[in-house]
Amino acid sequence: MAEGDVREDFVRSQLEPMAEFFIVIHPMCLRDLLERLETEIIRNVLTREKGNVRKAAEILGVKYTTLYFKVKKYGIEPVLFETPRH
Amino acid sequence: MAEGDVREDFVRSQLEPMAEFFIVIHPMCLRDLLERLETEIIRNVLTREKGNVRKAAEILGVKYTTLYFKVKKYGIEPVLFETPRH
Numbered sequence: 001m002a003e004g005d006v007r008e009d010f011v012r013s014q015l016e017p018m019a020e021f022f023i024v025i026h027p028m029c030l031r032d033l034l035e036r037l038e039t040e041i042i043r044n045v046l047t048r049e050k051g052n053v054r055k056a057a058e059i060l061g062v063k064y065t066t067l068y069f070k071v072k073k074y075g076i077e078p079v080l081f082e083t084p085r086h
Numbered sequence: 087m088a089e090g091d092v093r094e095d096f097v098r099s100q101l102e103p104m105a106e107f108f109i110v111i112h113p114m115c116l117r118d119l120l121e122r123l124e125t126e127i128i129r130n131v132l133t134r135e136k137g138n139v140r141k142a143a144e145i146l147g148v149k150y151t152t153l154y155f156k157v158k159k160y161g162i163e164p165v166l167f168e169t170p171r172h
Contacts, residue, residue, distance in 0.1 A: 016130070020130075028147075029146060029147025029148065030124070030127065030128075030146040030147060031147070031148070032147075033127065034120055034123065034124055034127075037120065037123055038116070038120055040098065041116065041119065041120075042116075044102070044106075060115060060116040061114075061115025061116060061118075062116050062117070
Protein backbone atom coordinates (compact mmCIF):
# COMPACT_ATOMS: atom_id res chain seq x y z
CA MET A 1 0.00 0.00 0.00
CA ALA A 2 1.43 3.39 -0.96
CA GLU A 3 2.13 5.98 1.72
CA GLY A 4 -0.49 8.29 0.21
CA ASP A 5 -3.14 5.58 0.58
CA VAL A 6 -2.30 5.07 4.25
CA ARG A 7 -2.70 8.77 4.95
CA GLU A 8 -5.86 8.87 2.86
CA ASP A 9 -7.37 6.01 4.88
CA PHE A 10 -6.35 7.65 8.14
CA VAL A 11 -7.86 11.01 7.21
CA ARG A 12 -11.12 9.33 6.27
CA SER A 13 -11.21 7.18 9.42
CA GLN A 14 -10.67 10.29 11.54
CA LEU A 15 -13.06 12.55 9.71
CA GLU A 16 -15.98 10.19 9.43
CA PRO A 17 -17.10 10.35 13.08
CA MET A 18 -16.21 14.05 13.28
CA ALA A 19 -18.27 14.94 10.23
CA GLU A 20 -21.11 12.77 11.58
CA PHE A 21 -21.01 14.58 14.90
CA PHE A 22 -20.91 18.09 13.49
CA ILE A 23 -23.30 17.60 10.61
CA VAL A 24 -25.93 15.48 12.38
CA ILE A 25 -25.66 16.13 16.13
CA HIS A 26 -24.17 19.61 16.45
CA PRO A 27 -24.57 21.36 13.10
CA MET A 28 -22.25 24.28 12.58
CA CYS A 29 -21.28 26.12 9.44
CA LEU A 30 -18.20 25.09 7.46
CA ARG A 31 -16.31 28.26 8.31
CA ASP A 32 -16.82 27.85 12.08
CA LEU A 33 -15.86 24.19 11.90
CA LEU A 34 -12.65 24.88 9.98
CA GLU A 35 -11.69 27.72 12.32
CA ARG A 36 -12.37 25.39 15.27
CA LEU A 37 -10.12 22.74 13.75
CA GLU A 38 -7.44 25.30 12.98
CA THR A 39 -7.53 26.49 16.58
CA GLU A 40 -7.08 22.94 17.89
CA ILE A 41 -4.14 22.28 15.55
CA ILE A 42 -2.41 25.49 16.62
CA ARG A 43 -3.00 24.68 20.31
CA ASN A 44 -1.58 21.19 19.77
CA VAL A 45 1.60 22.48 18.14
CA LEU A 46 2.01 25.22 20.75
CA THR A 47 1.74 22.58 23.47
CA ARG A 48 4.53 20.58 21.82
CA GLU A 49 6.65 23.68 21.39
CA LYS A 50 5.96 24.98 24.91
CA GLY A 51 4.31 28.18 23.67
CA ASN A 52 7.05 29.13 21.19
CA VAL A 53 5.08 30.79 18.36
CA ARG A 54 8.14 31.05 16.11
CA LYS A 55 8.85 27.29 16.30
CA ALA A 56 5.16 26.46 15.89
CA ALA A 57 5.04 28.62 12.75
CA GLU A 58 8.01 26.69 11.28
CA ILE A 59 6.29 23.35 11.94
CA LEU A 60 2.99 24.54 10.43
CA GLY A 61 4.74 26.05 7.40
CA VAL A 62 3.38 29.55 7.94
CA LYS A 63 5.07 32.89 8.55
CA TYR A 64 5.54 33.95 12.16
CA THR A 65 3.32 36.99 11.56
CA THR A 66 0.56 34.80 10.07
CA LEU A 67 0.54 32.49 13.08
CA TYR A 68 0.77 35.43 15.47
CA PHE A 69 -2.33 36.92 13.80
CA LYS A 70 -4.22 33.61 14.09
CA VAL A 71 -3.20 33.20 17.74
CA LYS A 72 -4.62 36.67 18.49
CA LYS A 73 -7.74 36.05 16.37
CA TYR A 74 -8.58 32.81 18.19
CA GLY A 75 -7.74 34.17 21.62
CA ILE A 76 -5.00 31.60 22.25
CA GLU A 77 -2.53 32.51 24.99
CA PRO A 78 0.90 31.02 24.07
CA VAL A 79 2.16 31.81 27.57
CA LEU A 80 -0.20 29.14 28.95
CA PHE A 81 1.73 26.46 27.05
CA GLU A 82 5.10 27.44 28.49
CA THR A 83 6.73 25.04 30.91
CA PRO A 84 6.81 26.71 34.33
CA ARG A 85 10.29 27.83 35.37
CA HIS A 86 11.46 26.67 38.81
CA MET B 87 -21.75 18.78 31.85
CA ALA B 88 -22.80 21.57 29.49
CA GLU B 89 -23.37 20.84 25.80
CA GLY B 90 -20.42 23.05 24.87
CA ASP B 91 -18.11 21.00 27.09
CA VAL B 92 -19.22 17.74 25.44
CA ARG B 93 -18.44 19.14 22.00
CA GLU B 94 -15.19 20.58 23.26
CA ASP B 95 -14.13 17.18 24.62
CA PHE B 96 -15.14 15.46 21.40
CA VAL B 97 -13.21 17.89 19.21
CA ARG B 98 -10.11 17.41 21.32
CA SER B 99 -10.44 13.61 21.39
CA GLN B 100 -10.76 13.56 17.60
CA LEU B 101 -8.02 16.05 16.88
CA GLU B 102 -5.37 14.70 19.18
CA PRO B 103 -4.45 11.61 17.10
CA MET B 104 -4.94 13.55 13.86
CA ALA B 105 -2.62 16.34 14.92
CA GLU B 106 -0.12 13.73 16.16
CA PHE B 107 -0.22 11.97 12.80
CA PHE B 108 0.15 15.05 10.66
CA ILE B 109 2.65 16.90 12.79
CA VAL B 110 4.92 13.98 13.71
CA ILE B 111 4.50 11.24 11.11
CA HIS B 112 3.37 13.03 7.94
CA PRO B 113 4.16 16.71 8.35
CA MET B 114 2.23 19.00 6.06
CA CYS B 115 1.65 22.72 6.22
CA LEU B 116 -1.39 24.16 7.99
CA ARG B 117 -2.97 25.36 4.76
CA ASP B 118 -2.73 21.95 3.05
CA LEU B 119 -4.09 20.22 6.14
CA LEU B 120 -7.08 22.56 6.43
CA GLU B 121 -7.84 22.24 2.72
CA ARG B 122 -7.61 18.45 3.07
CA LEU B 123 -10.04 18.53 5.98
CA GLU B 124 -12.38 20.86 4.12
CA THR B 125 -12.37 18.50 1.14
CA GLU B 126 -13.29 15.55 3.36
CA ILE B 127 -16.14 17.45 5.01
CA ILE B 128 -17.56 18.51 1.64
CA ARG B 129 -17.28 14.95 0.33
CA ASN B 130 -19.05 13.63 3.43
CA VAL B 131 -21.97 16.05 3.07
CA LEU B 132 -22.22 15.42 -0.68
CA THR B 133 -22.41 11.68 0.03
CA ARG B 134 -25.29 12.27 2.45
CA GLU B 135 -27.04 14.56 -0.03
CA LYS B 136 -26.42 12.27 -3.00
CA GLY B 137 -24.37 14.84 -4.90
CA ASN B 138 -26.83 17.73 -4.47
CA VAL B 139 -24.51 20.76 -4.17
CA ARG B 140 -27.39 23.12 -3.32
CA LYS B 141 -28.53 21.00 -0.34
CA ALA B 142 -24.92 20.48 0.78
CA ALA B 143 -24.38 24.26 0.73
CA GLU B 144 -27.44 24.77 2.97
CA ILE B 145 -26.15 22.20 5.48
CA LEU B 146 -22.66 23.74 5.52
CA GLY B 147 -24.05 27.28 5.83
CA VAL B 148 -22.34 28.59 2.71
CA LYS B 149 -23.69 30.08 -0.52
CA TYR B 150 -24.24 27.70 -3.41
CA THR B 151 -21.67 29.60 -5.48
CA THR B 152 -19.09 29.35 -2.67
CA LEU B 153 -19.50 25.59 -2.41
CA TYR B 154 -19.54 25.22 -6.17
CA PHE B 155 -16.20 27.07 -6.31
CA LYS B 156 -14.71 24.84 -3.62
CA VAL B 157 -15.98 21.68 -5.33
CA LYS B 158 -14.23 22.77 -8.55
CA LYS B 159 -11.09 23.87 -6.67
CA TYR B 160 -10.72 20.50 -4.94
CA GLY B 161 -11.61 18.47 -8.02
CA ILE B 162 -14.65 16.86 -6.38
CA GLU B 163 -17.17 15.36 -8.81
CA PRO B 164 -20.67 15.69 -7.27
CA VAL B 165 -22.06 13.36 -9.94
CA LEU B 166 -20.09 10.49 -8.35
CA PHE B 167 -22.20 10.82 -5.18
CA GLU B 168 -25.52 10.56 -6.99
CA THR B 169 -27.55 7.41 -6.44
CA PRO B 170 -27.67 5.50 -9.73
CA ARG B 171 -31.06 5.63 -11.43
CA HIS B 172 -32.55 2.28 -12.47
